[in-house]
Amino acid sequence: xxxxxxxxVRSCFMLTLLLSxxxxxxxxxxxxxxxxxxxxxxxxxxxxxxxxxxIQIVLYSPxxxxxxxxxxxxxxxxxxxxxxxxxxxDTRSMTFRLSQEEFADLSDGEAISFLYGPYENEARRFFGxxxxxxxxxxxxxxxxxxxxxxxxxxxxxxxxxxxMSTNDLKESLDAALMALERSxxxxxxxxxxxxxxxxxxxxxxxELEALEQLESLENVEKFPLKSIALLRALxxxxxxxxxxxxxxxxxxxxxxxxxxxxxxxxxxELDKGDAERLNIEYLSAVVHYRAxxxxxxxLAP
Numbered sequence: 001x002x003x004x005x006x007x008x009v010r011s012c013f014m015l016t017l018l019l020s021x022x023x024x025x026x027x028x029x030x031x032x033x034x035x036x037x038x039x040x041x042x043x044x045x046x047x048x049x050x051x052x053x054x055i056q057i058v059l060y061s062p063x064x065x066x067x068x069x070x071x072x073x074x075x076x077x078x079x080x081x082x083x084x085x086x087x088x089x090d091t092r093s094m095t096f097r098l099s100q101e102e103f104a105d106l107s108d109g110e111a112i113s114f115l116y117g118p119y120e121n122e123a124r125r126f127f128g129x130x131x132x133x134x135x136x137x138x139x140x141x142x143x144x145x146x147x148x149x150x151x152x153x154x155x156x157x158x159x160x161x162x163x164m165s166t167n168d169l170k171e172s173l174d175a176a177l178m179a180l181e182r183s184x185x186x187x188x189x190x191x192x193x194x195x196x197x198x199x200x201x202x203x204x205x206x207e208l209e210a211l212e213q214l215e216s217l218e219n220v221e222k223f224p225l226k227s228i229a230l231l232r233a234l235x236x237x238x239x240x241x242x243x244x245x246x247x248x249x250x251x252x253x254x255x256x257x258x259x260x261x262x263x264x265x266x267x268x269e270l271d272k273g274d275a276e277r278l279n280i281e282y283l284s285a286v287v288h289y290r291a292x293x294x295x296x297x298x299l300a301p
Contacts, residue, residue: 054097056139057081059114059127062247063240064091070116076130077110082117108132112142113152121229123237124152128192145192146241147184153234154180157214160230166222172213179210180238195245195293204242204290211235211283239282239289246270246289249296266295 057074065072065086072084074096084096094114112127126148134140154177161173183206190196195203214235217223223231250266273288 053100054138055100055103055135057096057098058139058141059084059094059096059125060141060143061092061094061114061125062144062244062251063125065094065114067091068116071118073115073117073119075111075113075115076106079106084114103132106130106132111148121233123233123240125149125237125240126152143193144241144244146245147189147192149241150180150184150238153237154184156230156234160227160234163224163227165224169217169220169223172217172220176210176213179206179213182206183210193245193248195249197297200245201290201294203245204286204293207238207242208283208286208290211238211286215283235282239277239286242286242289243270243273243277246273246292246296249293253297262295262297266292269295 059074067086071082072094074081074084079102081096081098081102084094086094108130110130112130113124114127115122115124126145127142128145128148132140157173157177157180161170161177164170164173183203188196188199188203190200195201214231217231218228246266247270250263250270253266254263269288269292273285273292276282276284276288
């Protein structure tokens with residue numbers, strides 16, 4: 001091949017490369033859509049995909065919100081809203097958006113709860129009752145009501161008790177219920193999210209008694225297998241409320257300038273409780289959460 005032919009071929013090749021690069025840059029990239037397996041399972045509550053005029057409901061939980069392959073559900077009375085999202089950089093805050101019309105349809109006094117769906121056998125968290133007057137700048141910020149969370153566990157256990165087929169099982173559940181109800185006595189609490197600084201330890205003691213009774217039922221031959229999932233969910237619901245009580249106490253005492261050594265001891269007990277919780281040793285977890293609460297400036301354990 002002569003020199004001028006080789007030069008001509010090389011020039012055509014370079015021109016083709018330039019044209020291909022220009023075309024690829026000018027063609028918009030198509031966004032990848034999630035595959036069927038990546039889409040979260042759906043339930044049938046009301047949608048919260050709304051515009052800029054929406055009402056924002058922000059839930060704060062000292063226990064944080066887990067990232068799970070499950071629908072996050074905000075329940076206010078009988079209405080349910082999905083599409084909640086963890087706030088950037090803060091796994092302890094969850095936000096839901098409601099349209100103006102959805103918010104207007106709600107009534108003051110309705111219970112507010114958070115749970116994962118499908119949620120028949122899921123632990124629940126309660127955030128008080130709706131008070132629309134608390135709305136500021138189209139946002140309603142809510143903190144946990146641990147006494148409501150525990151009362152809900154009591155109510156669900158009552159329903160479980162009524163389904164038992166033998167008097168022995170009913171009596172076992174009744175013993176646990178009595179202990180849980182004693183833990184809800186008003187003089188043990190200093191509001192919906194905090195315990196009395198002197199008497200509050202009794203809440204943990206009563207609940208340890210109740211949880212021991214509930215966990216023992218799993219090994220009872222006559223206990224129905226279909227009810228074990230609900231029983232475990234209620235044990236977790238109670239245990240997480242105890243953890244939240246300890247965490248809030250630690251946070252408040254830290255902000256108040258409590259002795260650093262006490263705070264370190266409290267956090268150490270909290271970590272031990274979390275380790276036991278991950279090992280599904282819920283009774284031991286509550287023992288450590290009780291100690292964490294005590295170290296946070298109430299009574300030394």
